[in-house]
Amino acid sequence: MSNPYQEALGRTLIERTFRERIVLVGVTLAGHDDEDTEEALDELSQLIDTAGADEVARLTQRRDVPDPAWYIGKGKVDELHEVCLALDADTVVFDAELSPAQQYNLEKVLGRTALDRTAVILDIFAQNAHTQEGKAQVELAMLRYRLPRLRRGAKAQMSQQAGGIGTRGPGETRLEVDRRRIMRRITKLEHDLAALAKTRATQRKSRGRSGLASVVIVGYTNAGKSTLLNALTQAGVLAQDRLFATLDPTTRRLALPGGEPVLLTDTVGFISRLPHGLIESFKSTLEVAATADLLVHVVDASASHPDHQVSAVREVLAEIGADQVPEFIVFNKSDRLEHGAGSLLREHPGAVAVSALRREGLEVFLRTLADRMRAISRVTELVVPFDRGDIVAAVHREGEVVSIEEADAGLRIRARLSEASEGRLKEFVIASRDGRQSEPDPVDTTDTGGR
Ligand SMILES: Nc1nc2c(ncn2[C@@H]2O[C@H](COP(=O)(O)OP(=O)(O)OP(=O)(O)O)[C@@H](O)[C@H]2O)c(=O)[nH]1
Numbered sequence: 429m430s431n432p433y434q435e436a437l438g439r440t441l442i443e444r445t446f447r448e449r450i451v452l453v454g455v456t457l458a459g460h461d462d463e464d465t466e467e468a469l470d471e472l473s474q475l476i477d478t479a480g481a482d483e484v485a486r487l488t489q490r491r492d493v494p495d496p497a498w499y500i501g502k503g504k505v506d507e508l509h510e511v512c513l514a515l516d517a518d519t520v521v522f523d524a525e526l527s528p529a530q531q532y533n534l535e536k537v538l539g540r541t542a543l544d545r546t547a548v549i550l551d552i553f554a555q556n557a558h559t560q561e562g563k564a565q566v567e568l569a570m571l572r573y574r575l576p577r578l579r580r581g582a583k584a585q586m587s588q589q590a591g592g593i594g595t596r597g598p599g600e601t602r603l604e605v606d607r608r609r610i611m612r613r614i615t616k617l618e619h620d621l622a623a624l625a626k627t628r629a630t631q632r633k634s635r636g637r638s639g640l641a642s643v644v645i646v647g648y649t650n651a652g653k654s655t656l657l658n659a660l661t662q663a664g665v666l667a668q669d670r671l672f673a674t675l676d677p678t679t680r681r682l683a684l685p686g687g688e689p690v691l692l693t694d695t696v697g698f699i700s701r702l703p704h705g706l707i708e709s710f711k712s713t714l715e716v717a718a719t720a721d722l723l724v725h726v727v728d729a730s731a732s733h734p735d736h737q738v739s740a741v742r743e744v745l746a747e748i749g750a751d752q753v754p755e756f757i758v759f760n761k762s763d764r765l766e767h768g769a770g771s772l773l774r775e776h777p778g779a780v781a782v783s784a785l786r787r788e789g790l791e792v793f794l795r796t797l798a799d800r801m802r803a804i805s806r807v808t809e810l811v812v813p814f815d816r817g818d819i820v821a822a823v824h825r826e827g828e829v830v831s832i833e834e835a836d837a838g839l840r841i842r843a844r845l846s847e848a849s850e851g852r853l854k855e856f857v858i859a860s861r862d863g864r865q866s867e868p869d870p871v872d873t874t875d876t877g878g879r
């Protein structure tokens with residue numbers, strides 16, 4: 429078997445010599461409407477297309493809660509079976525997370541592979557990981573996904589691979605051997621990834637000493653993050669109309685008008701309901717967003733619901749601890765908007781609109797970015813009387829505290845505050861100045877990973 433992920437996932441859409449024919453299944457649960465389901469199935473269709481397969485039909489059902497045995501009702505399972513036979517479908521894909529038992533039951537009745545959305549996303553990630561770290565992260569996520577799904581009598585590819593004598597302990601079944609091997613591999617990958625994360629932390633520290641601020645591009649997958657990095661820095665990162673084209677981060681130095689250069693990083697895109705196991709496995713890659721000075725949040729302004737994408741991205745940011753990092757929203761693909769980006773910009777004060785592809789709006793983007801960086805790097809110094817805990821709390825709440833020390837007149841606090849907050853606290857402010865004035869050391873701007 430040539431591809432390690434095939435072993436990890438057990439089965440996959442990768443490197444098939446033909447495009448699989450797939451029936452999509454969506455369920456509208458209580459609290460949702462049919463339009464949500466259609467939108468989700470459109471996205472799932474795009475996911476399987478990216479993975480290398482074709483949608484031949486979609487089936488939907490309304491239910492209050494998923495059926496514990498089948499996810500959909502038994503009658504619907506029979507209908508699904510008929511559709512599969514009539515259209516000669518190879519696989520069914522549910523827009524949900526199937527439990528191992530549901531997956532097993534469905535495959536038995538349907539006589540074909542039943543996958544869930546997570547498996548499809550893992551499949552795409554496996555095709556797009558190129559660095560050592562990216563590959564290890566994907567394999568780890570796949571093994572964690574596969575472990576609870578191992579079953580007796582199923583095609584046990586891992587033990588077949590290891591082959592024969594000495595791989596099985598006394599009294600162990602093949603299932604137990606498989607489990608043990610996967611668990612050993614998981615431990616090994618976790619260990620390797622921890623070592624790689626340490627190297628990355630050291631690199632980051634040396635960048636920190638260089639004095640350059642870190643700006644990280646985040647956003648929904650396919651929003652145009654890599655296209656934006658390329659337009660700004662000639663980074664030459666692969667940008668294409670596929671989901672999760674980028675997995676491995678790339679960092680470039682970017683000069684700002686009238687300001688200091690920053691390090692700009694393009695990284696993996698997000699999607700709604702991003703599988704938790706993937707977030708876990710990609711922790712070290714995603715950490716770069718949590719430690720950034722500013723997030724440039726790229727939004728596809730031509731998406732049917734840009735705001736849904738914005739909230740999906742913010743959910744992932746919260747999950748990786750990056751929701752406290754200041755955010756600068758950029759509406760991309762504005763060339764596709766018939767009526768311009770006016771209403772989006774009104775709803776999101778401070779945002780700008782660009783077309784990364786046509787290189788339109790980039791000067792305004794760069795000027796705004798420079799402004800935001802100046803605001804972020806401005807450190808305000810305050811002296812707060814000891815009995816004013818409310819003011820200390822307000823500084824913590826509204827800004828980022830750099831240092832606190834006791835002085836004669838009270839607590840001397842250095843903090844990054846917005847102009848508005850500084851105005852409100854002005855009776856305690858003793859100095860306000862630019863925090864990043866020193867000339868930076870030369871810095872290595874080659875990829876942190878990248879191709
Ligand atoms: N019309 C138009 N298309 C754009 C624009 N920016 C990017 N695209 C297209 O959108 C698709 C995705 O672009 P990418 O830069 O790969 O998007 P990404 O956010 O890096 O996506 P992932 O890495 O897959 O998460 C490509 O086909 C781009 O050519 C734009 O401003 N206008």
Ligand SMILES: [Mg+2]
Pocket residue numbers: 653654655666667673674
């Ligand atoms: Mg990309």
